[in-house]
Amino acid sequence: MKRGDNMISNDEIANKKIEDAKKDVVNAITETMDLYGVTTAAGRLYAVMQFKDQMNLDEMQKELDMSKPSMSTSVRKLREIDMMRKDYQHGSRKQSYIAEKNYFNTFISYFCLMWDREAKMNLEAIHRAKIELNKTFEYEDVSEELMQDARDIYNQLEESKIYYNWLERLSATVRSEEIFNYVPKKRE
Numbered sequence: 727m728k729r730g731d732n733m734i735s736n737d738e739i740a741n742k743k744i745e746d747a748k749k750d751v752v753n754a755i756t757e758t759m760d761l762y763g764v765t766t767a768a769g770r771l772y773a774v775m776q777f778k779d780q781m782n783l784d785e786m787q788k789e790l791d792m793s794k795p796s797m798s799t800s801v802r803k804l805r806e807i808d809m810m811r812k813d814y815q816h817g818s819r820k821q822s823y824i825a826e827k828n829y830f831n832t833f834i835s836y837f838c839l840m841w842d843r844e845a846k847m848n849l850e851a852i853h854r855a856k857i858e859l860n861k862t863f864e865y866e867d868v869s870e871e872l873m874q875d876a877r878d879i880y881n882q883l884e885e886s887k888i889y890y891n892w893l894e895r896l897s898a899t900v901r902s903e904e905i906f907n908y909v910p911k912k913r914e
Contacts, residue, residue, distance in 0.1 A: 748777050753760055762807060767792060768800035775825035780813050782820040808835035830911065834903055841897040845890040851884045852890075859883075896899050 752773040759769025767790075774789060775781060782791070787797050801823060804810035809832055813822045826832050862868065862876045899905050 747755045751776070762809070762832075763840075764803050764807070764809075765800065767796055770802045771797070772804055772825055776811070776827060777849055778825070780822040780824045782822045784820065786823075801842065807839065808832070819871050832905070838901045841900075845893045845897070849890050852887060856880065861863050863885070 748782075752770070755773035755776065756766060756769040759766070759772060762769075771786060771790060771792075775786075783801070786792070786801070787794060790797070792800070795807055801810060804825070805812070809826050810823050811826070813824050815822050838850065844864070848901075859876050859880045872893070
């Protein structure tokens, strides 16, 4: 190929193809990171870091043209959900960060965290609500309509516990990687 009077080398062509391929993947990862509850900026950072061994905050800021506060917030969020970890470099005062590149680990860590949170919060709320409803059942002279309301709510809460208990088991099955016995990892 020609560019003006200069020949474009195969290395230049290959480098362009590689950069285009990385850009396409970075854009796709960035677009889907909302599933993990992160901002577009944090998603873009995570996506870019998929193709880096590690980066410090200055390198991230330069690569992504982000402000330091935005960069720090993105790093903190990604670390909270185990998508990034700190790496200490011997002899360097700057902290480096490494993105989790094993998507199975990312999935397990994030979704189990969210499922556990959902189950725990709701089971605790159900427990508290049932205590209040049980007190209602002890009252005399409460209208039949209100008592039926309380019984209906109590039964609804009991039914919802089935889901939250299942969610806890699902989380445990995924966390233990037993899930891969039922849905195996495959190269296709």
